[in-house]
Amino acid sequence: MKERIGVYICHCGGNISDYVDVEELSKMFHKEENVVIAKDVMFACADSNQKDMVQDIQENKLDAIVVCSCSPKLHLHTFRSVAARAGLNPSNYVQVNIREQCSWPHSDRPREATVKAAGLIRAGINRVSFSESLEDIQLEVKKSVMVLGAGVAGMKAAIDLAKSGNEVFLVEKDFFVGGRIAQKDKLFVTGQSGKQIVASLYDEIKKQSNITIFTGTSIEKVSGSLGNFHIDLKVKPRYINGKADKQAVKRAMEECPVEVPDAFNLGLTKRKAIYKNYPEALPDVPVVEAELLKDQPDFTAKFASTLNLNEQEETISLIVGSVLVTTGYENYQPKEGEFGYKTIDNVVTLPELNRLMELNPQKLVYNGKEIKSIAFIYCVGSRQKKGENKYCSRQCCTSTIYTSLQLKEKYKEMQTYHLYRDIRAYGKQEVLYTQSAKQGDLYFKYEDKEKDFPVVEKVGKNTIVKVKDSLTARKELEIEADLVVLVTGMVAREDSTHISELFKIPIGRDRFFNEIHPKLKPVETVIKGVYIGGTCQGPKNVTESVQSSLAGASKITALLKSGTVAVDPIIARVDTDACTWCGKCADVCDYGALKVVEVDGKKVASVNKAVCTGCGICAPVCPENAIEIAQYTDKGIESMIDGFMLDVQIQEKEVNADEVQDENAVGMKEYPQVWKEILAGMTDEKNTIPQIIENSKLKGELVTYHLMTMNKYGVVVPAGMDQKEEYFYYKKK
Amino acid sequence: MATTATTSQETKLPKILVFSTDKISDPGIDQAGLRKIHYSPSVYVINLPCSSGVKPRWILHALENGFDGVFIAADGHECSYSAKCPEHTNTIIQTAQELMKEKNINTKRIRMAAVCSVCAEPFASHMENFSKILAGIEE
Numbered sequence: 074m075k076e077r078i079g080v081y082i083c084h085c086g087g088n089i090s091d092y093v094d095v096e097e098l099s100k101m102f103h104k105e106e107n108v109v110i111a112k113d114v115m116f117a118c119a120d121s122n123q124k125d126m127v128q129d130i131q132e133n134k135l136d137a138i139v140v141c142s143c144s145p146k147l148h149l150h151t152f153r154s155v156a157a158r159a160g161l162n163p164s165n166y167v168q169v170n171i172r173e174q175c176s177w178p179h180s181d182r183p184r185e186a187t188v189k190a191a192g193l194i195r196a197g198i199n200r201v202s203f204s205e206s207l208e209d210i211q212l213e214v215k216k217s218v219m220v221l222g223a224g225v226a227g228m229k230a231a232i233d234l235a236k237s238g239n240e241v242f243l244v245e246k247d248f249f250v251g252g253r254i255a256q257k258d259k260l261f262v263t264g265q266s267g268k269q270i271v272a273s274l275y276d277e278i279k280k281q282s283n284i285t286i287f288t289g290t291s292i293e294k295v296s297g298s299l300g301n302f303h304i305d306l307k308v309k310p311r312y313i314n315g316k317a318d319k320q321a322v323k324r325a326m327e328e329c330p331v332e333v334p335d336a337f338n339l340g341l342t343k344r345k346a347i348y349k350n351y352p353e354a355l356p357d358v359p360v361v362e363a364e365l366l367k368d369q370p371d372f373t374a375k376f377a378s379t380l381n382l383n384e385q386e387e388t389i390s391l392i393v394g395s396v397l398v399t400t401g402y403e404n405y406q407p408k409e410g411e412f413g414y415k416t417i418d419n420v421v422t423l424p425e426l427n428r429l430m431e432l433n434p435q436k437l438v439y440n441g442k443e444i445k446s447i448a449f450i451y452c453v454g455s456r457q458k459k460g461e462n463k464y465c466s467r468q469c470c471t472s473t474i475y476t477s478l479q480l481k482e483k484y485k486e487m488q489t490y491h492l493y494r495d496i497r498a499y500g501k502q503e504v505l506y507t508q509s510a511k512q513g514d515l516y517f518k519y520e521d522k523e524k525d526f527p528v529v530e531k532v533g534k535n536t537i538v539k540v541k542d543s544l545t546a547r548k549e550l551e552i553e554a555d556l557v558v559l560v561t562g563m564v565a566r567e568d569s570t571h572i573s574e575l576f577k578i579p580i581g582r583d584r585f586f587n588e589i590h591p592k593l594k595p596v597e598t599v600i601k602g603v604y605i606g607g608t609c610q611g612p613k614n615v616t617e618s619v620q621s622s623l624a625g626a627s628k629i630t631a632l633l634k635s636g637t638v639a640v641d642p643i644i645a646r647v648d649t650d651a652c653t654w655c656g657k658c659a660d661v662c663d664y665g666a667l668k669v670v671e672v673d674g675k676k677v678a679s680v681n682k683a684v685c686t687g688c689g690i691c692a693p694v695c696p697e698n699a700i701e702i703a704q705y706t707d708k709g710i711e712s713m714i715d716g717f718m719l720d721v722q723i724q725e726k727e728v729n730a731d732e733v734q735d736e737n738a739v740g741m742k743e744y745p746q747v748w749k750e751i752l753a754g755m756t757d758e759k760n761t762i763p764q765i766i767e768n769s770k771l772k773g774e775l776v777t778y779h780l781m782t783m784n785k786y787g788v789v790v791p792a793g794m795d796q797k798e799e800y801f802y803y804k805k806k
Numbered sequence: 807m808a809t810t811a812t813t814s815q816e817t818k819l820p821k822i823l824v825f826s827t828d829k830i831s832d833p834g835i836d837q838a839g840l841r842k843i844h845y846s847p848s849v850y851v852i853n854l855p856c857s858s859g860v861k862p863r864w865i866l867h868a869l870e871n872g873f874d875g876v877f878i879a880a881d882g883h884e885c886s887y888s889a890k891c892p893e894h895t896n897t898i899i900q901t902a903q904e905l906m907k908e909k910n911i912n913t914k915r916i917r918m919a920a921v922c923s924v925c926a927e928p929f930a931s932h933m934e935n936f937s938k939i940l941a942g943i944e945e
């Protein structure tokens with residue numbers, strides 16, 4: 074039990090005290106047992122107040138503090154570090170949200186807001202009374218990283234990680250690196266060729282002595298945790314003799330008698346059993362599909378010294394400190410009959426069209442017929458009404474528009490029709506849309522309802538697409554086209570569930586990997602040390618894929634930098650006296666953090682500290698109530714509930730707008746230091762922001778940001794614009 | 807200063823305990839405040855890492871000590887911890903309801919809904935509806 078508690082109740086300028094009677098509350102809590110200090114302060118987060126708090130803690134030997142102010146999302150770390158600076162363990166600090174969850178939503182009922190605030194503060198005091206001093210868990214970590222997937226996201230991240238001094242293992246399932254961009258002749262927005270980007274990244278990787286690339290490699294087993302992941306890899310053989318002459322290898326490829334559909338060209342062409350995805354594919358060594366040469370004794374005899382058909386699969390074990398998953402996406406494969414796919418002979422997907430364009434440099438020919446008109450149907454496999462792909466695939470609108478521009482550039486005579494739901498060519502990509510419209514591409518909008526989707530039909534030899542165009546009063550139009558292209562979106566990879574199981578990364582209903590929080594922790598997963606980047610997380614274009622994988626790389630570099638990692642101590646713990654090892658907790662733990670151990674001859678559950686995420690899912694299922702999460706103990710939570718029941722007699726405070734403003738002015742000495750500096754930098758006349766920056770010598774962004782808040786609190790007032798109408802004037806109030 | 811005194815009891819607003827989650831539903835509840843969307847001042851929130859970590863005994867503790875209802879603002883399928891979160895949370899509610907029956911507490915006093923990080927209005931309307939339900943319960 075804590076006996077020397079400090080309670081700070083914040084006015085937040087007036088954001089709280091305009092509605093909640095903070096002065097009354099501080100008087101009330103000052104009288105409480107075990108509360109040594111209860112203060113109301115103008116801005117709890119102001120530097121001056123933080124200094125006062127440090128002094129209070131030290132002088133009064135406080136053993137816990139409660140700050141009642143804004144949402145903990147904003148200032149939890151501010152006050153935790155105040156505690157730490159004063160020598161108090163940060164776990165003995167509780168923040169009570171009396172702004173976002175009290176003064177603001179109940180600004181219509183100030184008296185009740187004050188009663189509620191009293192309950193919230195009491196709960197905070199109760200909770201902190203039972204707080205324990207927790208220390209971060211220190212783990213030793215290896216400065217090595219595995220990047221899984223050598224698409225553009227993974228390759229770029231591997232280079233960045235290596236340049237930051239990490240040992241990198243880049244693991245690619247395919248025999249060649251580059252991922253999907255290698256299948257694109259020209260990429261929006263820059264017009265660069267995907268293959269060239271792959272080649273230059275590969276070149277850069279080869280220059281880094283601390284990157285090892287594994288191709289044709291899959292992950293077999295993962296154990297261990299942050300700092301020390303043990304990963305077993307299976308490396309498939311290429312069946313090419315490493316010492317063979319290059320010309321002989323080339324001849325073997327040419328003379329190979331077996332042909333199969335070429336997956337790289339999405340089945341539009343055939344390839345040999347000895348192949349490269351494309352002539353410049355890297356690493357520059359072909360692969361033999363040995364299975365296909367089983368019945369070709371003459372051929373294999375002829376090239377016996379070139380091929381090495383006895384080569385064996387290899388298993389390699391690695392230990393790495395962290396993992397970046399960049400396994401990418403798959404193209405949506407339309408079902409048979411979906412908009413005529415596979416049932417009408419001239420219906421293809423956008424990725425197929427992209428391959429066709431590369432394979433047909435002069436004339437665009439499909440099924441022996443020259444193509445002069447194309448109808449694109451957008452959003453196929455994305456934004457599904459039925460089915461799990463509710464998301465928008467982000468890049469396909471722009472990709473289609475860009476393809477359309479290239480079609481015209483490459484084949485001159487080409488009419489395109491675009492049947493869309495919404496055009497999502499955002500940011501700079503909008504320019505491409507304007508270009509496309511200018512070159513005469515025709516756009517038709519169909520409604521976002523299943524019954525209004527376009528219909529593809531064969532009428533005699535002709536292919537017709539029927540669409541109810543919203544832009545012309547939903548009149549049904551019939552468009553005849555030589556080729557119908559389904560703008561298919563991105564889907565999660567077939568094996569995402571398997572990868573998710575190996576690393577325990579949560580996946581969404583759409584089967585893409587889930588980050589912790591899309592805004593606050595966009596590349597982190599709940600598994601410590603495992604990060605995600607690129608399109609394995611959801612649809613992205615190349616820029617966005619690389620941005621996210623580089624963010625992951627920076628996070629990992631920062632994490633592994635010092636060789637040890639401090640892990641949050643808010644995790645599960647088992648009361649070994651009460652535990653009877655029923656295994657129920659281990660059954661619900663998705664992370665495998667709970668294992669059975671023997672303590673004094675008794676089987677009990679034990680928590681792996683490096684793995685436990687502190688989610689708390691195990692706690693409610695224990696029949697013996699033997700497992701709890703630090704800081705979320707029964708005592709802590711139940712005492713909060715008791716605290717909420719505090720029913721006090723509070724007198725209503727009259728709220729008078731003028732008084733509120735005046736109060737602010739009176740509290741001048743309590744303003745944050747920067748405000749004082751800004752005011753000192755202002756003349757009594759009108760001031761523009763650049764003038765204030767000049768006079769105060771403060772950073773521009775700081776002045777701009779704080780002036781807005783000062784304006785809100787009536788400390789300064791706007792006074793029109795300067796003559797050039799460039800800047801606002803501000804005046805002291 | 808005016809002289810009238812009142813307490814939440816006098817205004818007869820049902821007291822609701824909400825369990826929210828740090829990363830998803832609690833930010834949604836904050837949003838309601840930020841946008842000054844009003845809901846009952848008899849709503850009190852405890853935030854946890856995940857809604858599947860609510861112990862049935864906490865629910866009982868609240869209902870036996872003056873709370874009229876308990877609302878779990880769950881992450882639903884957005885939960886970053888477990889794809890099975892909705893099922894886990896459901897199991898917790900069922901267990902709590904069993905315990906409530908034993909103690910003759912109306913099982914309508916517990917409710918769950920998914921609240922996302924921008925669900926300001928939905929949260930306020932969940933509170934309004936739940937308050938109405940609770941006010942209408944005759945044990």
Ligand SMILES: Cc1cc2nc3c(=O)[nH]c(=O)nc-3n(C[C@H](O)[C@H](O)[C@H](O)COP(=O)(O)OP(=O)(O)OC[C@H]3O[C@@H](n4cnc5c(N)ncnc54)[C@H](O)[C@@H]3O)c2cc1C
Nearest residue numbers: 222224225226246252253260261400401402607608614615
């Ligand atoms: C039709 C179409 C056209 C597009 N055009 C453009 C464009 O013009 N401009 C643009 O910016 N974007 C475009 N995009 C988007 C672009 O393709 C992606 O942003 C980019 O490819 C994402 O890169 P990535 O590394 O995340 O994934 P990927 O390119 O999919 O690479 C992932 C890599 O991981 C490997 N891998 C997968 N699973 C495993 C495993 N288990 N173990 C090891 N390795 C594994 C894969 O083999 C692959 O090499 C287009 C997309 C489509 C569908």
Ligand code: SF4
Nearest residue numbers: 452455465466469470
């Ligand atoms: S980017 Fe465009 S085509 Fe792709 S799913 Fe979104 S709206 Fe549909």
Ligand code: SF4
Nearest residue numbers: 652653655656658695
């Ligand atoms: S559920 Fe409880 S009793 Fe069973 S193994 Fe886990 S901690 Fe022990």
Ligand code: SF4
Nearest residue numbers: 662685686688689691
């Ligand atoms: S809190 Fe429990 S369920 Fe969650 S990761 Fe830790 S041990 Fe597993």
